[in-house]
Structure formats: C-alpha cells, structure tokens
Amino acid sequence: MTTDEAAGTEEERKAAKRAARRERRTRRRFARRQWRRRWLRWKPVLAVVLVLAAAGTAVWALWFSSLLSVQAVEITGLHSLKKGEVRRAAAVQLHQPLVGVDLDGVRRRVAALPPVESVEVSRQWPDQVLIEVTERTPIAVAQIGDQLRALDSHGVVFLDYGQQAPEGLPVVRTPEGTSAEALAEAAEVISALPASVTKVVDHVDVRTVDEISLVLTDGRTVVWGSADQSTTKAKVLTSMLPMDVQTIDVSVPGQPTSS
Structure with missing residues (x-):
C-alpha cells in the first residue's frame, strides 16, 4: 500500500468515527425528544393522580382515621358550673371525626345553660374540642x-x-x-x-x-x-x-x- 493509500484509509476511518459519533448524538437527542414528548403527555395525568391521591389521603385522615378523631373535650372559664354539666350539655361524641363536630350545635346547647353568658367552641387539631365559657356575674x-x-x-x-x-x-x-x-x-x-x-x-x-x-x-x-x-x-x-x-x-x- 502506498503512502497516499494509507493516508486515505486513515482519513476514512476518522470520518467513519465522526459519523458514528454524530449518529449516536442524533439518536440520544431523538431519544430525549421522545422522552420529553411522552412526559408532556403524561405529566397532566400524573398531576391528576397525585392530586387525587392527596385528596383521598386527606379525606381518609379527616373522616376515617383515628389520628384526627375527638379524643378529649377541653372546657375553660367555669366558676359555678361543673365540667361534667357542660360536657353533658355539649354532647360531643368522642372518637368521631373532629372535622364532623357540629360546633354551632355544641355552642347552642352550652349557651342554653342558665349560668352561661356566652360561649365559644372551636376545633383544636389534631384531636380536641375547646369550649370557652364566660359565666354570668351576679350583681x-x-x-x-x-x-x-x-x-x-x-x-x-x-x-x-x-x-x-x-x-x-x-x-x-x-x-x-x-x-x-x-x-x-x-x-x-x-x-x-x-x-x-x-x-x-x-x-x-x-x-x-x-x-x-x-x-x-x-x-x-x-x-x-x-x-x-x-x-x-x-x-x-x-x-x-x-x-x-x-x-x-x-x-x-x-x-x-x-x-
């Protein structure tokens, strides 16, 4: 093989390597574009799935999990009344979902006690109902x-x-x-x-x-x-x-x- 033929063969090999590299880069770019297209198609679906999963978890935690159920009723502000009297009037059922407690109903029942001037009822997450009583002051x-x-x-x-x-x-x-x-x-x-x-x-x-x-x-x-x-x-x-x-x-x- 002559010198010119050897030089030509070397150039052909280099050209072939460059072509192979270009082809690999092209394939990788194509694969990335294909992945991006698939991701863009599935991204809204995945977002909906995640939202539904989060909503389902929240519903389960609020309504069915014992983690957020009523474990205690805290009562403050009493002087003449006893806590037992207020608890009976409030009629808050323990172990029910805290989110489902009828706060207005509790407020009305406690406010009906003659010594009560005003009352505030609130949820204390994760597991308590707070009843704040202001009793009447005798003059x-x-x-x-x-x-x-x-x-x-x-x-x-x-x-x-x-x-x-x-x-x-x-x-x-x-x-x-x-x-x-x-x-x-x-x-x-x-x-x-x-x-x-x-x-x-x-x-x-x-x-x-x-x-x-x-x-x-x-x-x-x-x-x-x-x-x-x-x-x-x-x-x-x-x-x-x-x-x-x-x-x-x-x-x-x-x-x-x-x-």
Missing part, C-alpha cells in the same frame, strides 16, 4: 317568693342559692311571677347605684317595671319608679340622704320630693 340576689337566685346585669336569674345567699350583694325582693322586663329594670337600677348608696340599701323592692323602690337599712323608703334616668336619680338620692325624712321620691329626678 344581686333575687328573692323570688321563697327562692334565692343570682341576678346578673341583664336581669337574668341563673343560679339557685338555696337558703344561703353570698354576702355583699344587694337583695332584690319580688313576688313570684314577676316579669323578666321588671327584673331587667331592677338590674339596671342596681348597676346605677354608687357604692355609698348600695351600702345603705337593705333591699330593692320590685313590683312592676314602673314600681321599683329602695328600702334603706334605717327603714326609710326611696320611691324610684322605673329604671329610666337611674344615673341621675342616684345622684339626686345621694344629695338627699342626709335629710331627716321617712320617704324620698326620685321617680321624677328633676322634681324630687320627700316626706
């Missing part, structure tokens, strides 16, 4: 017939004291069958009394919404009328207390009388 003892009941600032009677009422609260005396409106008026009157007057009041006598009077510890009577202008009436009464009279009438605070 007076309502003596209704022979019963002693707690009276709040809205005129709601909510607790039976039995035969022993707590000391330090003014007493409201009223006959059985007194309307809720009359009790609300009495509560408004008591709320308007300054401490200097409250301490000399033996009890508040309530007949109707317009027939409210104070009986003082020294036996004197204060005719109050309705709860209208109670703040002004309290100021007028304070100025008239030193008077040596048996009856003070502040039902019309602009024209008080005494006798």
Whole structure:
C-alpha cells in the first residue's frame, strides 16, 4: 500500500468515527425528544393522580382515621358550673371525626345553660374540642317568693342559692311571677347605684317595671319608679340622704320630693 493509500484509509476511518459519533448524538437527542414528548403527555395525568391521591389521603385522615378523631373535650372559664354539666350539655361524641363536630350545635346547647353568658367552641387539631365559657356575674340576689337566685346585669336569674345567699350583694325582693322586663329594670337600677348608696340599701323592692323602690337599712323608703334616668336619680338620692325624712321620691329626678 502506498503512502497516499494509507493516508486515505486513515482519513476514512476518522470520518467513519465522526459519523458514528454524530449518529449516536442524533439518536440520544431523538431519544430525549421522545422522552420529553411522552412526559408532556403524561405529566397532566400524573398531576391528576397525585392530586387525587392527596385528596383521598386527606379525606381518609379527616373522616376515617383515628389520628384526627375527638379524643378529649377541653372546657375553660367555669366558676359555678361543673365540667361534667357542660360536657353533658355539649354532647360531643368522642372518637368521631373532629372535622364532623357540629360546633354551632355544641355552642347552642352550652349557651342554653342558665349560668352561661356566652360561649365559644372551636376545633383544636389534631384531636380536641375547646369550649370557652364566660359565666354570668351576679350583681344581686333575687328573692323570688321563697327562692334565692343570682341576678346578673341583664336581669337574668341563673343560679339557685338555696337558703344561703353570698354576702355583699344587694337583695332584690319580688313576688313570684314577676316579669323578666321588671327584673331587667331592677338590674339596671342596681348597676346605677354608687357604692355609698348600695351600702345603705337593705333591699330593692320590685313590683312592676314602673314600681321599683329602695328600702334603706334605717327603714326609710326611696320611691324610684322605673329604671329610666337611674344615673341621675342616684345622684339626686345621694344629695338627699342626709335629710331627716321617712320617704324620698326620685321617680321624677328633676322634681324630687320627700316626706
């Protein structure tokens, strides 16, 4: 073989190698394009599958798994009520899915307890229901017939004291069958009394919404009328207390009388 023939053969081999490399690169590029096309076709399907799987897992965890079921009912804010009373009223079923608890229903049932002024109910993930109670605050003892009941600032009677009422609260005396409106008026009157007057009041006598009077510890009577202008009436009464009279009438605070 001549030198020229050998050189030509070498060049042909190199050319063949270059062609082979180009062909491999072409095949790899083609394979990548084919893979990308398949991926683009299957990508939405895979996304849907993943979403469905995640949704199925969430549904299972929320509704069927014991991991997110009610294991306890936490109750806060109690003073006169017992936790057992609130739990019975709430009627939250343990081991039910936490997501399925009827929070509004629980709230209504607990709010129906007389000592409850307001209540908030919430889910505490992963496995508790929280009931936050605000109880009514007594401002007076309502003596209704022979019963002693707690009276709040809205005129709601909510607790039976039995035969022993707590000391330090003014007493409201009223006959059985007194309307809720009359009790609300009495509560408004008591709320308007300054401490200097409250301490000399033996009890508040309530007949109707317009027939409210104070009986003082020294036996004197204060005719109050309705709860209208109670703040002004309290100021007028304070100025008239030193008077040596048996009856003070502040039902019309602009024209008080005494006798």
